[in-house]
Amino acid sequence: MSTLLDVQDLRVRFNTAAEAVRGVSVRVETGETHCLVGESGCGKSVSALAVMGLLAKGGIRTADRLEFAGQDISRLSERQMSRLRGDKIAMIFQEPMTSLNPAYTVGSQMAEVRMRHRGGSKREALDRAAALLGRVGITAPGMRLAQYPHQLSGGLRQRVMIAMALMCDPELLIADEPTTALDVTVQAQILRLLMELQRELGLAILLITHDLGIVARMAHRVSVMYAGKVVESATADSLFAAPTHPYTRGLLDCVPIPGKVARGAPLGSIPGTVPRIPLGFQGCGFRDRCAHADASCATIVPQQTRQPGHAYACRLPAGWVAEPVA
Amino acid sequence: MLVFFGRRLLVALLVTLTVLTVSFALTRLSGDLAIAIAGPQATEQDIIIIRKAYGLDRPVVVQFVDWVVSAASGDLGRSYIYHEPVARLIKDRLPVTLTLGLTGLLIAMATAIPIGILAAMREGTLFDRGIMMIAVIGQAMPSFWLGLLLIITFGLKLGWLPISGVDEWDGYVLPGIVLAFAAIPAMMRLTRSGMVDALASDYIRTARAKGLSRASIVLKHALRNAAMPVVAVAAVQLGFMLSGSVVIESVFALHGVGYLGWESISKNDFPVVQAVVLFLAVVYIFLTLMADLLNAFLDPRLRTS
Numbered sequence: 265m266s267t268l269l270d271v272q273d274l275r276v277r278f279n280t281a282a283e284a285v286r287g288v289s290v291r292v293e294t295g296e297t298h299c300l301v302g303e304s305g306c307g308k309s310v311s312a313l314a315v316m317g318l319l320a321k322g323g324i325r326t327a328d329r330l331e332f333a334g335q336d337i338s339r340l341s342e343r344q345m346s347r348l349r350g351d352k353i354a355m356i357f358q359e360p361m362t363s364l365n366p367a368y369t370v371g372s373q374m375a376e377v378r379m380r381h382r383g384g385s386k387r388e389a390l391d392r393a394a395a396l397l398g399r400v401g402i403t404a405p406g407m408r409l410a411q412y413p414h415q416l417s418g419g420l421r422q423r424v425m426i427a428m429a430l431m432c433d434p435e436l437l438i439a440d441e442p443t444t445a446l447d448v449t450v451q452a453q454i455l456r457l458l459m460e461l462q463r464e465l466g467l468a469i470l471l472i473t474h475d476l477g478i479v480a481r482m483a484h485r486v487s488v489m490y491a492g493k494v495v496e497s498a499t500a501d502s503l504f505a506a507p508t509h510p511y512t513r514g515l516l517d518c519v520p521i522p523g524k525v526a527r528g529a530p531l532g533s534i535p536g537t538v539p540r541i542p543l544g545f546q547g548c549g550f551r552d553r554c555a556h557a558d559a560s561c562a563t564i565v566p567q568q569t570r571q572p573g574h575a576y577a578c579r580l581p582a583g584w585v586a587e588p589v590a
Numbered sequence: 591m592l593v594f595f596g597r598r599l600l601v602a603l604l605v606t607l608t609v610l611t612v613s614f615a616l617t618r619l620s621g622d623l624a625i626a627i628a629g630p631q632a633t634e635q636d637i638i639i640i641r642k643a644y645g646l647d648r649p650v651v652v653q654f655v656d657w658v659v660s661a662a663s664g665d666l667g668r669s670y671i672y673h674e675p676v677a678r679l680i681k682d683r684l685p686v687t688l689t690l691g692l693t694g695l696l697i698a699m700a701t702a703i704p705i706g707i708l709a710a711m712r713e714g715t716l717f718d719r720g721i722m723m724i725a726v727i728g729q730a731m732p733s734f735w736l737g738l739l740l741i742i743t744f745g746l747k748l749g750w751l752p753i754s755g756v757d758e759w760d761g762y763v764l765p766g767i768v769l770a771f772a773a774i775p776a777m778m779r780l781t782r783s784g785m786v787d788a789l790a791s792d793y794i795r796t797a798r799a800k801g802l803s804r805a806s807i808v809l810k811h812a813l814r815n816a817a818m819p820v821v822a823v824a825a826v827q828l829g830f831m832l833s834g835s836v837v838i839e840s841v842f843a844l845h846g847v848g849y850l851g852w853e854s855i856s857k858n859d860f861p862v863v864q865a866v867v868l869f870l871a872v873v874y875i876f877l878t879l880m881a882d883l884l885n886a887f888l889d890p891r892l893r894t895s
Contacts, residue, residue, distance in 0.1 A: 318798055321713075342804075350801035356801075362792040367814045428800070453712060493660040501592045 268294045268468045269315070269437055272329035274305070275312045279322040282540050283287045284310045286492035290470070292436065292485075297469040298499075299479045303514070305538045309358075311489075312438050315470075316355055317345040318546070325534060332445050333529035351381040354429035358441035360421035364413035370424050371409030373540065374556065377431040389431075396427040419450035431464070440472045440482075456480060476519050480504060486511045491541050491549030499575035506571075509576045511556075512588055556580060591888070592895050598882050602875045609871040610661065614654055616867075617860040626858045627670055644670075660680040661868065667861035671854070676865040680847055683820040687839070687846035691831040693762045694769030699824060702774045707782025707808065710816075713786050722779070729775040754843035764799045769835060773827040782822055784816030791815070817887045825881035829874040 269292040276285035287309040292298045298306045305550035308387070314325045317340070330338035332353065332423055337345065347356070357363045365373060375389035390409060400423040422442060429437055439458065443451040455478060464471055471482055479486055483500040488509065496509040507513045519530025536553040548565045551557040560579055569575050570582040617623070625632075628888040632640075641647045645656070660667070665674040709718045744764060745753030750760045789812050790792060797811045836848035847866060854862035886892045 281775040291869065316799060318795060346798075346801040346803065349799055355799040357792065363796045365797070365811050367813070367889060368811075369890075376802065376806070380806075382800055382802070414891045425796075470635050502811065 266294050267424045268333055270329055270331040271327060273314060274311060274314060274327040275309050276319065276323055277463045278326050281542050284492055285314065285541055286541060288494050290487050292468050292470050294468055295466045295484050297471055299483035300470065300472045300478055300487050301474065301476065302540055303474060304404040306489045306491040309440050310471055310487050312440055312470065316353065316438065316460060317379060327486060340414055348406045351432045352433040352434055353436045355438040356425045356429050356442050358444050360418050360425055360445060362527045363425055364421055366413055369409065370411055381432045391460050392431065395432050401429045421560055422446060422454055436468045436470065476515060491538055493549060496576040502574045506570065508570050508582055509578050510554050510556055592894060594886060598879055602879050605875050606872060609868060610658055613867040614657055614863050617864050623860055626756060649748055655780035666865040669859055669862050671857050672858045676862050679850060679862065680865060680869055683845055683847045683850050685831055686844055687835055687848060690762055690765055690844065690846060691828055693766035694831045695771035695824065695828045697766050698773040698777055700873055703781050706778045707785055709782045710785030710789060720795055724773040725778050728771060733768050733772050734837050736771055737838060740764050740768060765838045765844060768838055769831045776823055780819050781816065784819055788812035790814045814888060818888055821884050822881045825877040829877045833870040842888055
């Protein structure tokens with residue numbers, strides 16, 4: 265297994281006093297699903313957009329390392345980057361209803377990706393589009409190609425987005441909350457589809473979500489984000505077996521797990537909201553909401569390793585136990 | 591699509607009927623037409639003769655129905671002054687007005703749309719703000735004044751372009767610019783705001799994520815969606831140019847439909863006034879209908895809903 269996407273200390277800020285991403289390090293291995301989890305506003309999507317070079321106007325990106333398939337992509341021009349996007353790295357989004365252009369047919373929007381990156385005739389591109397629509401479980405692909413986005417349901421549109429992302433056989437698919445806007449049943453179908461595609465095509469997926477249920481189902485590795493930073497990173501098994509950062513534990517306490525949480529017992533919650541982190545902020549971003557914070561949390565956040573491949577950013581020892589609240 | 595078209599057509603017909611009624615009523619409201627036509631020196635006898643000759647002694651309803659029926663068959667009556675069928679008067683002058691209007695529209699679109707796109711792409715920069723400021727100033731500038739200014743500069747001082755008449759094609763340049771100038775600010779602002787919205791939309795983010803070229807993103811994906819309000823306004827502006835050319839045609843001494851209308855108002859030639867009003871209104875209605883159809887072509891959602 266080799267590292268496909270290697271991001272070290274990614275930082276993003278906009279023309280404001282706040283930093284949206286404050287040092288995110290993520291490694292996505294070939295053929296695996298890496299989940300980026302966190303509350304809304306923690307910088308997951310911005311991190312993904314920054315990797316893609318798709319930040320909104322005014323966004324400034326820096327990183328110690330930004331490599332895709334061994335190639336440094338941090339210094340690529342917009343033109344060079346656009347050659348990679350849609351070809352080797354594809355992305356799908358949370359909003360299937362608005363992510364397709366209402367003015368063009370499904371076929372034309374799918375075909376143009378292939379023609380842009382691989383050339384060839386429109387006929388060939390449309391044939392491939394039809395085959396992929398079939399692959400993502402859309403019946404009568406030939407008819408769908410001629411339809412406009414408004415004639416499709418949300419679930420169908422997300423399938424179209426996925427098929428479109430596959431037009432050039434990408435190595436990495438970045439999926440930004442791909443199922444959040446969909447019905448639960450459709451959600452399950454889309455997730456199953458993504459897993460199948462991954463197995464079949466050896467696709468690496470960077471899946472951004474706030475839903476730990478999805479993480480449990482999909483992830484090989486997980487990076488938990490809080491306030492613009494990765495606070496804990498581990499294999500999925502290790503993370504669920506031994507969550508270590510107080511934030512991760514808090515997140516898991518919010519989710520009812522059959523058999524683990526007693527019937528009628530109250531679910532946990534994390535008091536407070538995600539803070540706005542000003543430029544030059546020191547210490548741990550979670551300290552104001554953390555029951556275990558002490559004075560040292562305002563200055564240094566030690567990076568610790570629980571076991572090889574399971575890292576977390578907190579002063580607490582790996583085996584810490586929450587003291588009963590008096 | 592057919593239902594859509596049929597519905598629009600029905601609305602257009604209803605509006606036409608309303609305009610027929612209003613233009614008929616307005617000319618009747620301006621006083622006793624027979625007295626007006628006869629002039630100040632006319633005797634009581636003259637007025638009665640005129641009233642009979644023009645059918646003004648008939649009940650108003652009969653006059654109205656008669657007018658509508660003959661208007662529908664293309665007979666717009668005869669001019670009291672020129673003693674010619676009004677339809678022919680308008681037909682003779684139509685090429686001048688049409689050429690002028692289309693020249694104006696072409697200049698306006700060729701200027702406003704590219705500048706609007708550039709301003710949207712550089713939203714918030716000095717260029718964008720400067721352009722928008724010029725647009726506001728342009729919108730406030732009266733067209734007859736700009737016309738005179740251009741005549742003095744390019745016609746008289748520099749001698750580059752003719753200042754009146756349209757014996758050669760270049761006679762259309764100055765009046766075309768003046769007409770375009772009135773339309774540019776609105777079109778430019780609409781293009782800009784439409785493009786700003788479109789460029790910030792999710793499907794543009796998708797287009798960028800697909801690695802499409804900048805030209806394809808801006809001109810194919812964004813412009814098509816930003817174009818609809820611009821099309822609607824362009825149609826209205828063309829109508830405005832055709833009818834609003836009354837002022838410009840007199841400044842540049844062009845004998846078009848606008849000038850004909852102005853002339854007949856001052857001479858109380860009411861069949862012509864009535865017909866010009868009707869004609870311009872029908873042109874307007876036709877253009878709006880065309881804009882609806884063009885928008886239905888641009889936006890597939892309109893076709894099915």
